[in-house]
């Protein structure tokens with residue numbers, strides 16, 4: 001069974017509360033998502049292997065450390081996942097970035113694929129699949145299945161706000177994928193929006209409504 005990591009550090013809770021406020025505009029919303037993603041990136045990379053190496057400080061020789069293991073690919077689910085890319089790239093500047101375009105059909109709430117462009121060597125990378133909202137879990141589950149079809153073995157899901165329904169779907173469909181979220185909210189409403197949530201993440205990031 002995959003693990004659910006609720007990364008509820010005080011700084012993250014504070015910043016997420018500002019994001020939830022309906023009066024927060026797109027500029028601040030983007031900035032806060034960037035900052036929270038960086039803080040969560042610290043947690044999602046906690047088990048990355050490190051190796052020792054000899055280094056020389058101005059005072060002498062000592063043991064230093066280097067992050068090793070598999071290379072990373074960051075894969076946002078378009079559009080809202082794009083808001084998490086820069087924060088992760090700040091921490092992992094040599095990571096490659098793939099894109100999966102999915103939108104939810106407004107009536108059925110099921111995801112529709114419209115784009116997929118992934119690094120050629122994606123199968124050998126650790127993939128951080130990111131989307132701020134895990135609602136029904138349909139988008140995240142389909143995106144994870146697309147990655148697995150390309151041979152990816154190591155996937156972690158990074159979200160901001162999750163609904164119990166979405167977590168359940170991901171854990172049933174992909175028991176091998178750990179989920180990192182800043183908040184586990186109460187439930188979905190009749191339109192499959194997260195309550196209390198923060199509204200439509202894509203619209204709030206890009207000012208489209």
Ligand code: PRP
Nearest residue numbers: 078079080103104135136137138139202
């Ligand atoms: C939102 C969100 C997720 C999806 C979550 O995207 O960014 O991708 O809904 O819902 P689910 O868990 O029920 O699938 P949306 O479809 O609104 O597209 P957008 O990011 O382009 O606005």
Ligand code: URA
Nearest residue numbers: 135193194199200201
């Ligand atoms: N997508 C969003 O952007 N917000 C929700 O609450 C659910 C899906």
